[in-house]
Amino acid sequence: MRAGIIYARRVRLAGPQQGDRVETVYDHDRLNALEAVSAAQKIAFAPILFQAVWCLRETGLLAALERHDRDGASLETLVDDSGLTPYAVGVLLDMGLSGGVLFLKSARYRLTRVGHYLLNDPMTRTNMDFTQHTCYEAMRHLLDAIRSGKPSGLQVFGDWPTIYPALGELPDEARESWFEFDHFYSDQAFSEALAKIFHYRPAHIYDVGGNTGKWALRCARHDPDVRVTLLDLPQQLALAQDNIEREGLAGRIDGWPVDILKAEQLPGDADLWWMSQFLDCFSEDEIVHILKLIGRSMRPDARLAIMELFWDRQRFEAAAFSLNATSLYFTCLANGNSRFYHSKVMLKCLRLAGFHVEDEYDDLGKGHTLLICRKLADA
Numbered sequence: 001m002r003a004g005i006i007y008a009r010r011v012r013l014a015g016p017q018q019g020d021r022v023e024t025v026y027d028h029d030r031l032n033a034l035e036a037v038s039a040a041q042k043i044a045f046a047p048i049l050f051q052a053v054w055c056l057r058e059t060g061l062l063a064a065l066e067r068h069d070r071d072g073a074s075l076e077t078l079v080d081d082s083g084l085t086p087y088a089v090g091v092l093l094d095m096g097l098s099g100g101v102l103f104l105k106s107a108r109y110r111l112t113r114v115g116h117y118l119l120n121d122p123m124t125r126t127n128m129d130f131t132q133h134t135c136y137e138a139m140r141h142l143l144d145a146i147r148s149g150k151p152s153g154l155q156v157f158g159d160w161p162t163i164y165p166a167l168g169e170l171p172d173e174a175r176e177s178w179f180e181f182d183h184f185y186s187d188q189a190f191s192e193a194l195a196k197i198f199h200y201r202p203a204h205i206y207d208v209g210g211n212t213g214k215w216a217l218r219c220a221r222h223d224p225d226v227r228v229t230l231l232d233l234p235q236q237l238a239l240a241q242d243n244i245e246r247e248g249l250a251g252r253i254d255g256w257p258v259d260i261l262k263a264e265q266l267p268g269d270a271d272l273w274w275m276s277q278f279l280d281c282f283s284e285d286e287i288v289h290i291l292k293l294i295g296r297s298m299r300p301d302a303r304l305a306i307m308e309l310f311w312d313r314q315r316f317e318a319a320a321f322s323l324n325a326t327s328l329y330f331t332c333l334a335n336g337n338s339r340f341y342h343s344k345v346m347l348k349c350l351r352l353a354g355f356h357v358e359d360e361y362d363d364l365g366k367g368h369t370l371l372i373c374r375k376l377a378d379a
């Protein structure tokens with residue numbers, strides 16, 4: 001198990017304090033005054049920079065710059081390549097320079113490494129698409145969401161209490177970006193989690209919050225004998241059903257429609273309960289409530305497997321940054337009261353609900369943690 005530190009580095013202490021201490025990027029003020037005032041301007045204009053980079057990507061200017069990577073491209077070349085006016089190309093390129101996306105040498109523009117990632121890195125593209133299509137307009141309502149505890153930003157799409165029953169009905173780009181974002185992170189972790197989960201030889205898995213059935217399908221393909229039951233809202237199960245039938249696995253994967261916050265009892269046949277990126281959809285009190293409900297329903301010998309993203313368990317600062325930003329999507333759009341938690345919060349909820357952690361794995365996929373839990377005998 002790793003201590004919960006982000007991007008830690010060991011600092012050698014000189015003088016009378018001999019030895020090492022561990023420093024993380026979040027435990028001190030990192031910038032001098034000039035760096036700080038510069039960073040503050042990046043924040044003050046962040047939405048404008050974001051939209052400018054979006055335009056650089058969508059107009060094909062980033063791609064054109066990549067094509068001309070060897071010698072760089074002049075303004076005229078980029079005007080010709082993009083079909084935009086010199087004015088339009090000029091304002092975007094200037095913002096690209098100030099945003100560190102491009103550099104200009106001998107009147108020729110080239111992509112910086114940041115520009116290359118913005119254009120080609122699947123994770124960056126997925127995050128940008130999600131920010132633009134799902135979150136951007138809604139985030140204007142964050143202050144209201146923070147004050148009210150309600151997902152005030154969701155009103156830009158319609159009138160729902162939370163985003164979950166609305167997922168199938170969001171506008172195309174918002175819906176596709178949401179699923180792409182969700183699956184991008186969980187898919188990679190699924191591959192590594194599969195071996196760990198099947199080490200326990202489950203015969204029947206409950207996939208709580210099973211969404212489109214991706215994990216259930218992976219399990220059913222992995223083990224020809226395993227059965228999987230999806231527990232999710234009825235609207236989600238309808239989406240999952242199509243995928244399961246298309247794969248011809250309806251004989252071993254079924255669904256149990258439930259609003260887990262309203263249920264008083266859950267089915268109790270599974271020997272393994274699986275929850276991936278599920279508990280982050282709920283507040284701390286709701287998590288304890290859900291865990292107690294599962295504890296009451298599950299067989300005493302069953303295991304509970306929780307796969308989550310914890311911001312304190314990340315190896316890279318960019319990952320912690322992304323998770324803390326995504327928490328505000330939960331605040332403003334998803335339900336107003338949930339988030340990606342610090343791992344100690346989840347461990348506290350598990351203790352309060354009468355579970356202990358039997359095994360723990362960090363760094364699955366892009367930074368998921370898998371907790372294998374058992375019910376305490378006296379719970």
Ligand SMILES: C[S@@+](CC[C@H](N)C(=O)[O-])C[C@H]1O[C@@H](n2cnc3c(N)ncnc32)[C@H](O)[C@@H]1O
Binds near residue numbers: 186277278
């Ligand atoms: C973020 S998705 C997780 C998807 C999937 N497990 C994964 O790892 O990619 C959360 C899932 O929880 C479901 N969900 C949210 N609130 C729920 C509730 N009150 N009862 C049952 N399911 C719920 C949603 O419908 C959605 O499928």
